Amino acid sequence: MKSRHDPGQMLVVDDNRVNRLLLTRALEQNGHQVANAENGRIGLEMLRAKPYDVVLLDIDMPEMNGFEVLEALLEDEELRYLPVIMTSASDELDRVVKCIEMGAEDYLVKPLNPVLLRARVNASLEKKRLPDEQRKLFRTFATPAVAEQLLRDGFTLGGKYITASIMFCDIRSFTTLSEKHEPAEIIELLNDYFALMFDAITANNGTVNQMQGDGLMAIFGAPASDEQHSEHAVNAALEMIELLKAFNEQRVTQNKSEVRIGIGIATGKVIAGYTGTQHRATYTCVGDTVNLAARIESHTKVAGQPVLIDQYTRDGLSGQIQVEDLGEVIFKGKEQSIRVFSVAT
Amino acid sequence: MPVIDKTTFEELKQMSGEDFINELIDTFLEDAPKMIAEIKSGFATNNADTFRRAAHSMKSNAATFGASHLAALSKELEMLGKENKLNEAGDRLKALDEAYASVRDELKGLKS
Numbered sequence: 001m002k003s004r005h006d007p008g009q010m011l012v013v014d015d016n017r018v019n020r021l022l023l024t025r026a027l028e029q030n031g032h033q034v035a036n037a038e039n040g041r042i043g044l045e046m047l048r049a050k051p052y053d054v055v056l057l058d059i060d061m062p063e064m065n066g067f068e069v070l071e072a073l074l075e076d077e078e079l080r081y082l083p084v085i086m087t088s089a090s091d092e093l094d095r096v097v098k099c100i101e102m103g104a105e106d107y108l109v110k111p112l113n114p115v116l117l118r119a120r121v122n123a124s125l126e127k128k129r130l131p132d133e134q135r136k137l138f139r140t141f142a143t144p145a146v147a148e149q150l151l152r153d154g155f156t157l158g159g160k161y162i163t164a165s166i167m168f169c170d171i172r173s174f175t176t177l178s179e180k181h182e183p184a185e186i187i188e189l190l191n192d193y194f195a196l197m198f199d200a201i202t203a204n205n206g207t208v209n210q211m212q213g214d215g216l217m218a219i220f221g222a223p224a225s226d227e228q229h230s231e232h233a234v235n236a237a238l239e240m241i242e243l244l245k246a247f248n249e250q251r252v253t254q255n256k257s258e259v260r261i262g263i264g265i266a267t268g269k270v271i272a273g274y275t276g277t278q279h280r281a282t283y284t285c286v287g288d289t290v291n292l293a294a295r296i297e298s299h300t301k302v303a304g305q306p307v308l309i310d311q312y313t314r315d316g317l318s319g320q321i322q323v324e325d326l327g328e329v330i331f332k333g334k335e336q337s338i339r340v341f342s343v344a345t
Numbered sequence: 346m347p348v349i350d351k352t353t354f355e356e357l358k359q360m361s362g363e364d365f366i367n368e369l370i371d372t373f374l375e376d377a378p379k380m381i382a383e384i385k386s387g388f389a390t391n392n393a394d395t396f397r398r399a400a401h402s403m404k405s406n407a408a409t410f411g412a413s414h415l416a417a418l419s420k421e422l423e424m425l426g427k428e429n430k431l432n433e434a435g436d437r438l439k440a441l442d443e444a445y446a447s448v449r450d451e452l453k454g455l456k457s
């Protein structure tokens with residue numbers, strides 16, 4: 001993490017030239033890179049074109065005033081966390097209060113006090129850097145949309161019961177496969193395979209939360225809530241099979257063995273939350289549904305079908321997906337038998 | 346009341362630097378006549394928003410340089426614009442011209 005005195009990219013939006021010059025000068029003296037805009041509309045265009053760390057925003061401006069800019073920023077997925085410091089005259093604090101309530105980070109009174117300017121800008125920079133780091137971290141295991149939602153809503157799912165669809169997936173006969181290939185080739189294969197699976201899962205609102213060897217676990221319906229989690233999980237599974245088919249066609253032409261996978265999906269209540277330490281946290285789901293999904297995935301070997309789902313997942317599907325009832329199966333550790341369905345691929 | 350409050354001006358000079366203060370003064374002397382013209386045209390056409398915004402800018406810049414009287418006068422005009430009472434602004438416009446003229450002359454002398 002950068003120290004608090006590191007320079008940042010600033011944007012000064014003010015219709016008054018003397019104010020713009022003065023703010024720009026003062027910020028430059030603190031080592032920042034400064035761009036400026038003479039009204040809200042131009043400012044917003046600049047913010048959308050290039051990343052900035054902090055915006056200093058005047059309220060009273062022609063074309064688009066400070067309120068309108070602030071509103072537009074808060075509605076923008078990419079820009080909602082950008083710290084905005086309102087700059088205003090001392091006699092318009094009522095308007096500043098409104099901006100702070102709307103979501104502005106802080107304010108500065110004109111004429112400028114350079115000490116306050118430095119302190120508030122540095123505090124804003126610091127506050128922005130933390131979410132920036134978090135966003136980077138989140139994006140490594142979730143879609144940008146999920147990352148944004150997490151940042152917006154916070155870690156509210158800590159230790160909560162939620163209804164979600166859980167997916168397990170792994171490579172069939174991976175041990176045999178790995179005996180036939182060089183280690184470097186295996187790692188390359190795994191990387192390609194995981195990249196494809198991640199694509200399919202994240203494209204369908206899922207979050208991969210575990211990878212182990214050749215297996216992975218994904219959650220649909222959390223951390224970002226998604227009412228169609230069953231359907232999305234099954235769609236992801238179908239896309240995974242589809243992508244793998246193309247991948248295998250390519251491998252066959254290279255004289256490499258094909259890769260087969262099994263996917264199991266179960267839907268129900270799970271306990272979800274973040275576990276770990278401050279430096280390394282994962283989103284975890286535990287509960288019967290998770291165990292069941294793992295058992296169903298394992299059952300794909302027995303059933304000879306690549307995608308198997310439980311009754312609750314099937315109940316959440318729209319009519320377009322074809323499933324075949326494979327009857328009831330008794331799984332290890334389960335008291336009741338479970339009805340399993342195979343999804344047509 | 347002095348035309349330019351020296352403490353405020355010195356602080357501004359210290360903050361912006363010797364070379365920069367001249368640029369700042371020049372910018373103000375270039376823009377201020379436009380603001381006054383806008384205040385007057387807002388008054389003439391009874392456009393309270395133009396009037397108010399220009400008075401607001403003048404207030405802001407006058408305060409930056411420590412031109413307290415000009416700032417106070419501009420603030421009064423801004424308030425009249427806000428309350429849509431431009432008809433009460435008449436004699437203040439002449440006072441604005443005079444206040445600005447003194448500020449302009451003094452600022453020119455303060456350039457280093």
